[in-house]
Amino acid sequence: MFRPGSPLPGAGSARGGGPGGSAGAAAGAESARRGQPRPEAEPDERRPxxxxxxxxxxxxxxxxxxxxxxxxxxxxxxxxxxxxxxxxxxxxxxxxxxxxxxxxxxxxxxxxxxxxxxxxxxxxxxxxxxxxxxxxxxxxxxxxxxxxxxxxxxxxxxxxxxxxxxxxxxxxxxxxxxxxxxxxxxxxxxxxxxxxxxxxxxxxPDPLARHEAEFLQHLATAHDDLLRGLCSLLGERERACGAWEAVVPVALDRFGLRVRFCADGRGFDALFDFPRPVRDASGLRRAVRALFEAGSAS
CATH class of the missing domain: 2.30.110.10 (Electron Transport, Fmn-binding Protein; Chain A)
Structure with missing residues (x-):
């Protein structure tokens, strides 16, 4: 598989900065004091x-x-x-x-x-x-x-x-x-x-990768109210909804939308899973619309 003398990439622990995946539906964890928020591990079947x-x-x-x-x-x-x-x-x-x-x-x-x-x-x-x-x-x-x-x-x-x-x-x-x-x-x-x-x-490659940047930018600039509505799906963390200065969509793939809740230099990530993996842009629009509707109905 490998040639002798294969150049080894740096070990993940040496690189740092790569936070683990978040828990399902809308769970997250408090940010580390430095670096990216580090959500809890998610089940293998819900992650690429x-x-x-x-x-x-x-x-x-x-x-x-x-x-x-x-x-x-x-x-x-x-x-x-x-x-x-x-x-x-x-x-x-x-x-x-x-x-x-x-x-x-x-x-x-x-x-x-x-x-x-x-x-x-x-x-x-x-x-x-x-x-x-x-x-x-x-x-x-x-x-x-x-x-x-x-x-x-x-x-x-x-x-x-x-x-x-x-x-x-x-x-x-x-x-x-x-x-x-x-x-x-x-x-x-x-x-x-x-x-x-x-x-x-x-x-x-993830089929949504070509749409991710434009879609996240659109959500961030035009749909702050809908993003904040997702706070109602956070369970125990819902109590702190009004405290977050910024609610920013930070990543997207076929499995779900990751949103970062930030205030005073602290915060956490929440990963909102789609009901099933999304295959294309039209499926993405339906999945995100259903997600926002669930947030507004809670």
């Missing part, structure tokens, strides 16, 4: 697995950077040279990357012996709405970097255009590289986990 969450993050627009052991990526002529401007995943589970042409990362891949360039791609996920402790998670994908060969460039360009229709595209300014996945780690609002290559290849 680590492979799905990592696949979702890899295929998202979250910022990513390459770390190549032994390579000098601090060339002042190439600020941000370790950045991956676009990403896509092949059916085999390899990650296609676009990096600036002529950058140290592109040169290192071009001059390395075939498959010998170890690399770690670091991804940081930031909430698309203004909220305390805005970093929602981090992932590391370790593997081996190679240039995309001439015969593969056409299929790479098609996959990139499908994933990023507005560009950038392989060409004079951008060099396509292939990251063969060796192993991965993710730490986010739902917990931490290691991911093996076959798990990553078999996983599918």
């Amino acid at each position: 697995g680590a492979a799905e969450r990592m696949r979702t993050l890899v295929e998202s627009n979250a910022s990513a950077a390459l770390v190549i052991p032994g390579a000098d990526l601090g060339d002042p002529e190439w600020p941000g040279q370790g950045a991956c401007e676009a990403r896509a995943v092949t059916p085999e589970g390899d990650v296609l990357l676009l990096v600036p042409a002529g950058s140290p990362a592109a040169r290192a891949a071009a001059h390395a012996r075939d498959g010998d360039l170890a690399v770690v791609m670091e991804i940081t996920d930031v909430a698309p709405v203004a909220v305390p402790h805005r970093v929602r998670g981090r992932a590391e994908v370790a593997g081996w970097l190679t240039p995309v060969s001439g015969g593969e460039r056409a299929s790479c360009a098609r996959l990139m255009a499908e994933r990023h229709p507005s560009g950038p595209f392989p060409g004079a300014a951008w060099t396509p590289l292939r990251l063969e996945v060796g192993e991965g780690w993710i730490g986010d609002l739902r917990g931490e986990g290691h991911v093996e290559p076959d798990e990553f290849a078999a996983a599918a």
Whole structure:
């Protein structure tokens, strides 16, 4: 499964910042004194697995950077040279990357012996709405970097255009590289986990990921009253509803909506489960409408 000498991602405990998942329906826990709110663990059947969450993050627009052991990526002529401007995943589970042409990362891949360039791609996920402790998670994908060969460039360009229709595209300014996945780690609002290559290849990204940012921004700017209405579903915590200065939708996936209740530098997350996993945007609208109706009726 792994090549000898596989570059290991940092252990979750060393990275920190990845809070565990929250309890079902509308449960939460008090925030830690520092860092993200840390809800209680949720049942496995009500949470996406680590492979799905990592696949979702890899295929998202979250910022990513390459770390190549032994390579000098601090060339002042190439600020941000370790950045991956676009990403896509092949059916085999390899990650296609676009990096600036002529950058140290592109040169290192071009001059390395075939498959010998170890690399770690670091991804940081930031909430698309203004909220305390805005970093929602981090992932590391370790593997081996190679240039995309001439015969593969056409299929790479098609996959990139499908994933990023507005560009950038392989060409004079951008060099396509292939990251063969060796192993991965993710730490986010739902917990931490290691991911093996076959798990990553078999996983599918969350179907709501492409809608999440726009949907959360819409809720945050236009539906504060409905979000505050969810407080009535919090059980014992309902007594503190009037004390929360901000009620912010912080994350969304096919299983539910996560809302952060904040006041005076403290707060907690509550995960409001959908009755069943949502498959598309129309199903999402129905699920959220039913959730808000339940809040207003309580």
